[in-house]
Amino acid sequence: MDIDLGRFALSLFTIIFSVTVHEFAHAWTAHKMGDDTAARQGRLTLNPMPLMQAEPIGMVVAPLLGAWTGFMFAWASTPVDLRRVARRFSMRQANFWISLAGPLSNLLLAVLSVVLLAFIARGGHASNPDLGEPLLLIAQQLAITNLTLFFFNLIPVAPLDGFSVLFSALPRSFERLEAIVREYGGMLLIVVMLIGARLISPLVKSAYLGLLGLAGLL
Numbered sequence: 001m002d003i004d005l006g007r008f009a010l011s012l013f014t015i016i017f018s019v020t021v022h023e024f025a026h027a028w029t030a031h032k033m034g035d036d037t038a039a040r041q042g043r044l045t046l047n048p049m050p051l052m053q054a055e056p057i058g059m060v061v062a063p064l065l066g067a068w069t070g071f072m073f074a075w076a077s078t079p080v081d082l083r084r085v086a087r088r089f090s091m092r093q094a095n096f097w098i099s100l101a102g103p104l105s106n107l108l109l110a111v112l113s114v115v116l117l118a119f120i121a122r123g124g125h126a127s128n129p130d131l132g133e134p135l136l137l138i139a140q141q142l143a144i145t146n147l148t149l150f151f152f153n154l155i156p157v158a159p160l161d162g163f164s165v166l167f168s169a170l171p172r173s174f175e176r177l178e179a180i181v182r183e184y185g186g187m188l189l190i191v192v193m194l195i196g197a198r199l200i201s202p203l204v205k206s207a208y209l210g211l212l213g214l215a216g217l218l
Contacts, residue, residue: 011067014141016059018106018149019074020048025105026078030098034086037079051076072145077159092168099164103153106146111211113143118215147207151200157192158185 024046027038042050052059058075066072085094116139154162158181167178181188192199212218 008067010137010141011070011072012063014138014145015063015066015072015074016048018109018142018145019059019076020046020051021105021109022102022149022153023051023076023078025101026080026098029101030078030080030085030094033089033094033098035081035084035094035098037081037084041079043078072148095164096168099161099168102161103150103165106150106153110143110146110150110207113139113146114208114211114215114217117143117212118217121217143211144204144208147204148200151203151207152196155192155196155199156181157188158182160189160192 024044027044030037031039031044038044043054048059055076063072063074066074080098082091082094082098085091116135120136120139153160154165156162156166163181163185167174167181170178209218
């Protein structure tokens with residue numbers, strides 16, 4: 001099996017970078033709300049090495065296999081102690097915003113990537129044309145990867161961020177449903193892994209085309 005080393009390196013970079021930013025957003029938001037757990041463990045950083053050391057399967061093996069097979073995947077986690085958040089926030093408020101921060105960081109990266117695409121398309125690389133095509137490929141891959149991470153992580157199944165976002169926003173009367181979804185989270189996650197791509201692919205495509213349209217690239 002022939003491997004395009006350029007594509008391999010690009011895929012590996014985009015997924016590791018995107019997941020690192022995602023986890024940094026969790027850690028940064030938690031720190032801003034008073035929980036310094038991630039910071040004390042050296043996880044408040046955009047350096048991917050602490051994540052790779054803490055979760056080598058999710059941040060090394062899975063990305064390498066994904067870059068090789070074309071099925072990109074990676075995972076990591078950020079230590080959070082909601083008991084340490086500032087008293088002006090309830091634990092449910094803190095859980096909501098800390099959980100939402102990760103997916104929002106991916107959405108922001110996708111938007112910035114499309115801005116870079118628009119800059120390139122308007123000749124922003126004219127002073128160095130050799131950079132144009134590589135930057136174009138990087139921006140496209142970053143946009144699609146981060147839109148995928150955004151929608152996938154918002155699926156309300158434990159341990160994905162969408163679970164905490166949803167049930168932190170719902171009234172306490174939904175705690176029974178929350179317990180059931182949490183109990184069967186492993187099974188539900190397997191189902192999501194099997195059919196998730198088909199569920200979110202149309203959303204990713206629509207969002208990507210929508211951002212391109214807003215940037216005047218369509």
